[in-house]
Amino acid sequence: MRVVFSVFFILLFSQIVFSQELICYLQSLKHRYDHIIETSSEKEILNKSLSEKYRDEIIVALSFFPELKDTRIQFKRKRFFIRASMTSSPSFFSVFRKKEKRKYVISINNRKGLFKGVRLASVSFAGRVGVLGHELCHVVDYESQDFFELIKFGVLYSLSSKEMKRVEHETDLLTLKHGLGCELWHFKKYIFSNIKRSNKYRKKILEFYMTDQDVYNYIEKDN
Numbered sequence: 001m002r003v004v005f006s007v008f009f010i011l012l013f014s015q016i017v018f019s020q021e022l023i024c025y026l027q028s029l030k031h032r033y034d035h036i037i038e039t040s041s042e043k044e045i046l047n048k049s050l051s052e053k054y055r056d057e058i059i060v061a062l063s064f065f066p067e068l069k070d071t072r073i074q075f076k077r078k079r080f081f082i083r084a085s086m087t088s089s090p091s092f093f094s095v096f097r098k099k100e101k102r103k104y105v106i107s108i109n110n111r112k113g114l115f116k117g118v119r120l121a122s123v124s125f126a127g128r129v130g131v132l133g134h135e136l137c138h139v140v141d142y143e144s145q146d147f148f149e150l151i152k153f154g155v156l157y158s159l160s161s162k163e164m165k166r167v168e169h170e171t172d173l174l175t176l177k178h179g180l181g182c183e184l185w186h187f188k189k190y191i192f193s194n195i196k197r198s199n200k201y202r203k204k205i206l207e208f209y210m211t212d213q214d215v216y217n218y219i220e221k222d223n
């Protein structure tokens, strides 16, 4: 009897995973990206400084954020002072400048420092677009804040894990609302399928962010 149940659950589980793969099928996403990359123009990446290594992924992710068209964003690979695979923040001096003059930096961990994060090169293109989309959602949020709000945000985020969890969940939700559900799902799925349970980064994702299943439930409800 136990064997029958085990087979039943294995089949049920593989069925769920299979249907998730189907909705977020990488090949059909690729067609969408090829079209975006082919039709993108210099105008769309105006005010942006791209990282050559992830240029195409950045162009695709930016295409989901027309509201950031005029925002200055620098994408930069970094080894020091980065505690995640990717982070985003206003550049130090621009916090003190008018909102229109602010510049944001999205730092991509180059895995040469102490904290390595996820090996982005092993994540699918779609997954990389998903994590870039998450960071761009932080920028959308920073754009809505004035100087004092930004300072308060920074202090609360660094001191309160409850606040960090709230911010990261809302940022994931905003990423989904921007139409990057499958992309975010591919990124999370990579983490939960390929990174050891004891890995600190995986634990952090589990504690502070939506899981791949949370993301998938949203996609399914939305369809």
Ligand SMILES: [Zn+2]
Residues within 6 Å of the ligand: 134, 135, 138, 168, 171
């Ligand atoms: Zn985040």
